[in-house]
Amino acid sequence: MKRPAATAAALLALLAAPLFYAGCGNAKAPAPQLTKPTNATECVEPAATMRANHMNLLRHERDNIVREGDRSRKYRIEGCAQCHTKRAEFCDRCHDYAGVKPECFDCHYLP
Amino acid sequence: MGGLSLLSLVYVALSYAAAAIFVGGLMRKLWGYAVTPNPLCIPTTPSPATKGGVVARLALNIVAFADLFKGNRWTWIGGYAFHVILIAVTVRHLRLFIYPVPPLLAEIQPLALLIAMLLPLPLVYLLARRKMVDRYAWISSPADYGVLILILLIALSGLGLKFVSHSDLVGIKHFLLGLLMFSPVDMPAHPAFIIHLTLVLMLAVYFPYSKLVHAGGVFFSPTRMMVDDPRERRHINPWAAK
Amino acid sequence: MAKADFEIPDIKNGVSVPAVKPGAMAHVKYHPASEAHLTKLGFPAKRVDNWKEVALAKMNELMGKYKSLSLFLDVCVKCGACADKCHYYLGTGDPNNMPVARQELMRKVYRKNFTLGGKLFGGLARAEDLTEEVLREWMAYFHQCSQCRRCSVFCPFGIDTAEISMAAREIMDSIGIGQKYTLEIIAKVHDTGNNLGIPKDALIGTLEFLEEDVKETTGVDVKFPLDQKGAEVMLIVPSADFFSSPHVDSLVGYAKVFHAAGISYTFSSHASEFANFGMFIGSYDNTKKIATRIADAGRDLGVKRIVVGECGHAYRVAYSFWNTLAGPFDYLDKNHSVPTHVCEFTDELLRRNALKLDKSANDEFTVTYHDSCNVARASRMGTEPGGQFEIPRNILKAVCNKYVEMDPEANREKTFCCGGGGGLLSDELLEVRVKGAAPKVSALKEVMDNQGVNTMAMICAICKAQFTKVLPYYDIPMEAVAGVHQLVSNAIQLGDK
Numbered sequence: 027m028k029r030p031a032a033t034a035a036a037l038l039a040l041l042a043a044p045l046f047y048a049g050c051g052n053a054k055a056p057a058p059q060l061t062k063p064t065n066a067t068e069c070v071e072p073a074a075t076m077r078a079n080h081m082n083l084l085r086h087e088r089d090n091i092v093r094e095g096d097r098s099r100k101y102r103i104e105g106c107a108q109c110h111t112k113r114a115e116f117c118d119r120c121h122d123y124a125g126v127k128p129e130c131f132d133c134h135y136l137p
Numbered sequence: 138m139g140g141l142s143l144l145s146l147v148y149v150a151l152s153y154a155a156a157a158i159f160v161g162g163l164m165r166k167l168w169g170y171a172v173t174p175n176p177l178c179i180p181t182t183p184s185p186a187t188k189g190g191v192v193a194r195l196a197l198n199i200v201a202f203a204d205l206f207k208g209n210r211w212t213w214i215g216g217y218a219f220h221v222i223l224i225a226v227t228v229r230h231l232r233l234f235i236y237p238v239p240p241l242l243a244e245i246q247p248l249a250l251l252i253a254m255l256l257p258l259p260l261v262y263l264l265a266r267r268k269m270v271d272r273y274a275w276i277s278s279p280a281d282y283g284v285l286i287l288i289l290l291i292a293l294s295g296l297g298l299k300f301v302s303h304s305d306l307v308g309i310k311h312f313l314l315g316l317l318m319f320s321p322v323d324m325p326a327h328p329a330f331i332i333h334l335t336l337v338l339m340l341a342v343y344f345p346y347s348k349l350v351h352a353g354g355v356f357f358s359p360t361r362m363m364v365d366d367p368r369e370r371r372h373i374n375p376w377a378a379k
Numbered sequence: 380m381a382k383a384d385f386e387i388p389d390i391k392n393g394v395s396v397p398a399v400k401p402g403a404m405a406h407v408k409y410h411p412a413s414e415a416h417l418t419k420l421g422f423p424a425k426r427v428d429n430w431k432e433v434a435l436a437k438m439n440e441l442m443g444k445y446k447s448l449s450l451f452l453d454v455c456v457k458c459g460a461c462a463d464k465c466h467y468y469l470g471t472g473d474p475n476n477m478p479v480a481r482q483e484l485m486r487k488v489y490r491k492n493f494t495l496g497g498k499l500f501g502g503l504a505r506a507e508d509l510t511e512e513v514l515r516e517w518m519a520y521f522h523q524c525s526q527c528r529r530c531s532v533f534c535p536f537g538i539d540t541a542e543i544s545m546a547a548r549e550i551m552d553s554i555g556i557g558q559k560y561t562l563e564i565i566a567k568v569h570d571t572g573n574n575l576g577i578p579k580d581a582l583i584g585t586l587e588f589l590e591e592d593v594k595e596t597t598g599v600d601v602k603f604p605l606d607q608k609g610a611e612v613m614l615i616v617p618s619a620d621f622f623s624s625p626h627v628d629s630l631v632g633y634a635k636v637f638h639a640a641g642i643s644y645t646f647s648s649h650a651s652e653f654a655n656f657g658m659f660i661g662s663y664d665n666t667k668k669i670a671t672r673i674a675d676a677g678r679d680l681g682v683k684r685i686v687v688g689e690c691g692h693a694y695r696v697a698y699s700f701w702n703t704l705a706g707p708f709d710y711l712d713k714n715h716s717v718p719t720h721v722c723e724f725t726d727e728l729l730r731r732n733a734l735k736l737d738k739s740a741n742d743e744f745t746v747t748y749h750d751s752c753n754v755a756r757a758s759r760m761g762t763e764p765g766g767q768f769e770i771p772r773n774i775l776k777a778v779c780n781k782y783v784e785m786d787p788e789a790n791r792e793k794t795f796c797c798g799g800g801g802g803l804l805s806d807e808l809l810e811v812r813v814k815g816a817a818p819k820v821s822a823l824k825e826v827m828d829n830q831g832v833n834t835m836a837m838i839c840a841i842c843k844a845q846f847t848k849v850l851p852y853y854d855i856p857m858e859a860v861a862g863v864h865q866l867v868s869n870a871i872q873l874g875d876k
Contacts, residue, residue, distance in 0.1 A: 053318055053320070054315075054318070054320050055311055055314035055315035055317075055318050055320055055322055056236050056314060057307070057311045057322075058307060074305065077305040077307065077308065078303045078304050078305045078306075078327070079303050081303070082303060120307045122237070122238065122243075123236070123237075123238070123307055123310065124232060124233070124238070124306050124307055124310050125232030125233075125238035125242060125243040125246055126243075126246070126306070127243060127244075127246065127247070166453070169449065170446060170449065170450050173442070173443060173444075173445070173446040173449050173450075174444065174445075174446060175445075175446050175447070176444060176445060176663065176703070177699065177700050177703055177704075178699045178700070178703065179447060179539070179542070179699065179757070181528055181531045181532060181537055181539065181756055181757070182755070182756055182757060182758060182759055182764065182767070183759065183764035183765040183767070183768075183792060184759075184764055185764060186759070186762070186763075186764060190764075198535070202535055204460075204532070204533060204534060204535045204537070205458065205460055205533075205535040207532070207533055208458075208460030208461065208464070208532075208533030208534065208535070209458075209459065209460045209533070212458050212459060212460055216458060216535075270459070271398055271399045272396075272399060272459055272462040272463065272474070272477060273457075273459045273462070275399050275401075275474045275477070275480065276457050276459060276462065276474075276477065276479050276480055276483065277457060278457075278503070278504060278505040279502070279503040279504075279505075280496075280500075280503050280504045280505070281457055283503065343496075346494060346495050346496045347496060348453070348454065348455060348456045348457070350453050350454060351453075351454040351455075351456050351536055354450055354453060354454035354536065355454065355535070355536050357446065357450055358450060358454075358536050358537040358538070359446050359447050359450075359537075360447070360531050360537035360538075360539050361536075361537040365759055365764065367698060367699045367700070367702050367703070368698060368702060368716050368717060368718075371702045371703065371706050371707055372702065372703045373703065374703050376444055377663075377667075377703075
């Protein structure tokens with residue numbers, strides 16, 4: 027290795043790259059900004075549960091509703107749309123933030 | 138850091154400590170390899186006689202594990218699968234460390250998931266290999282099994298987070314970005330995530346002080362990196378009096 | 380079949396990977412070096428009292444001096460790709476003869492004394508102190524490595540056990556325990572200029588005898604000049620070529636090639652040895668001293684080129700290390716490689732059609748070629764990688780009508796060592812040598828049985844000595860061993876005879 031210093035610097039830069047990408051400094055870590063519903067204060071489940079499990083509720087209920095035709099269920103995507111009226115200002119914010127591409131909207135249209 | 142929960146405080150501290158040990162320890166090791174001289178020209182021949190040839194061979198070795206392929210196909214299958222899957226695992230996790238997520242990265246997530254979820258398979262295979270062949274059993278120490286088991290536990294806890302007990306992914310990313318930007322925020326107090334993170338920190342601390350440094354060390358191996366031209370170009374030994 | 384008080388490996392159906400037989404070769408002991416030889420080479424006369432501290436300090440020093448050692452002690456992942464590649468493991472089944480396990484003998488001491496993990500969790504990492512017991516393992520198993528580099532071919536990180544065993548021997552020498560065979564020979568080469576301790580008068584006598592002998596058989600005045608100032612070429616050969624059989628037949632071959640080429644050459648009495656055992660014991664200083672002696676001899680004789688004879692490890696030192704250790708060779712003609720292997724020399728003449736050959740002179744031989752380990756994996760001939768395989772074969776095909784290849788899995792880059800290299804060519808290590816030869820002998824036997832081969836040509840003095848000794852244990856006559864230039868010698872046509 028003829029230039030150990032240069033090699034080391036290159037390695038260090040490589041390791042530190044995510045820091046620079048994230049914008050090292052005093053900035054606060056970005057978090058998604060959501061437009062919250064105005065017509066209700068409570069969701070069908072506590073917010074923490076919804077954050078972690080909304081996809082499970084929706085997928086599970088899809089089977090009950092779409093495949094078995096039971097439309098009397100508590101969790102329905104139309105139900106979501108009652109309060110969360112703007113997909114781009116609610117759903118997409120977190121999905122984009124975390125790099126998640128849900129399949130819901132391949133079929134369902136939310137304004 | 139005011140306003141953090143006790144759990145978050147502890148894990149923020151542990152994370153920074155582990156990252157420092159990982160980066161510092163690895164740099165120290167690789168720095169050591171970089172500055173330790175090669176007194177003599179010792180490529181394993183036949184070997185390329187030009188720098189370009191050496192780089193090409195190294196690339197083949199990194200991309201395809203060519204030497205291991207020559208050495209043992211059964212080990213190659215397990216080792217190669219493991220490392221390729223690790224790339225997919227990295228892709229799956231990169232989206233949690235980068236903001237905003239580049240579109241391509243978001244696009245390949247489903248494919249990466251398909252591959253990444255296979256991680257336990259090569260690990261179990263590599264573990265069984267060590268147990269079942271008498272030669273490998275003889276050379277395997279508790280540490281050799283231990284690191285495979287540690288990675289297996291990391292994989293299982295990660296898969297648990299994905300398929301069994303979802304946590305607040307947005308909260309996790311917020312926590313990770315906070316760490317990266319040195320303005321920590323609370324972490325989601327989700328048991329599977331805490332276990333997963335704890336195991337990863339253990340691996341990070343273990344890394345520079347173990348055989349895992351092969352990941353960087355492979356770039357320094359004199360039998361592979363030296364150009365086979367001792368007659369054409371005089372190789373000078375840095376520590377010989379001259 | 381030669382008799383032995385140990386079991387000869389059964390090679391009837393080839394050599395398969397044996398089951399692990401712990402301790403199978405633990406009993407092997409080399410003869411210890413004398414105080415005189417240790418002292419002469421700059422080592423303590425006998426084991427120092429604080430040997431453990433001295434050994435660890437030496438280990439630390441070597442890790443700072445050799446990237447290979449410091450890196451190889453860390454990066455092995457124990458994948459086991461090398462485990463079934465060593466001829467000594469294949470021949471003995473002793474697990475400490477698996478390259479990875481051989482390295483572990485040093486690595487466990489390294490972990491215990493130089494790594495945090497090893498200090499904290501010794502047992503889990505299999506870290507171990509350098510105890511009397513571990514030292515005994517070092518003495519046994521670092522002398523069951525011929526430094527042939529076969530393991531390094533298959534290692535994903537290029538780890539070369541030779542680097543480890545050289546360091547281990549250097550460490551052992553530095554605490555005052557050395558191997559008689561190598562140290563005695565190095566002492567001799569420093570004293571007399573050759574490994575056998577042949578004085579100048581005896582050398583003159585031998586060369587005169589050879590001149591007369593060749594004159595008698597060919598009618599041609601082929602010269603064997605010694606110390607001839609102003610000759611074009613200095614020819615450096617392993618000293619075994621002067622006295623051993625079949626080595627000497629190759630020596631005659633070199634002389635005939637020079638005669639036919641019309642190029643003046645000379646041997647040197649100051650440096651009458653090509654072999655360099657300094658490398659076997661990992662001693663940089665002794666390797667350098669031997670190499671420098673040769674460089675000085677060439678300068679004193681005023682030659683333009685240095686051509687080297689058939690010798691494996693020696694060619695490694697010459698090809699890879701001479702320029703570093705004893706260079707720059709300013710006094711030589713820049714148009715020729717330093718050194719030039721005698722096979723390169725002969726090959727070039729063949730390409731120019733400068734040699735008259737009668738292939739039928741070798742018709743009684745069906746020839747195969749054994750790639751000597753250090754020529755194959757630690758050097759090159761010609762300008763292209765792999766020239767070390769092609770050039771000797773070109774020569775053989777030019778001088779023999781019947782040439783047959785051995786299994787490429789046991790030859791070329793993957794060649795099995797003869798079993799006697801690296802300082803193991805000593806009688807007390809015969810069991811190691813015979814068993815370690817099994818994989819190569821098996822490849823030879825295959826072409827002997829199936830393709831009528833009766834001669835194995837090679838270009839290494841140690842290979843020749845080893846095979847003439849061990850082949851009879853496998854019911855193969857020692858006459859099967861030949862030098863490449865021995866066959867050249869048979870075929871070459873001199874003058875108008």
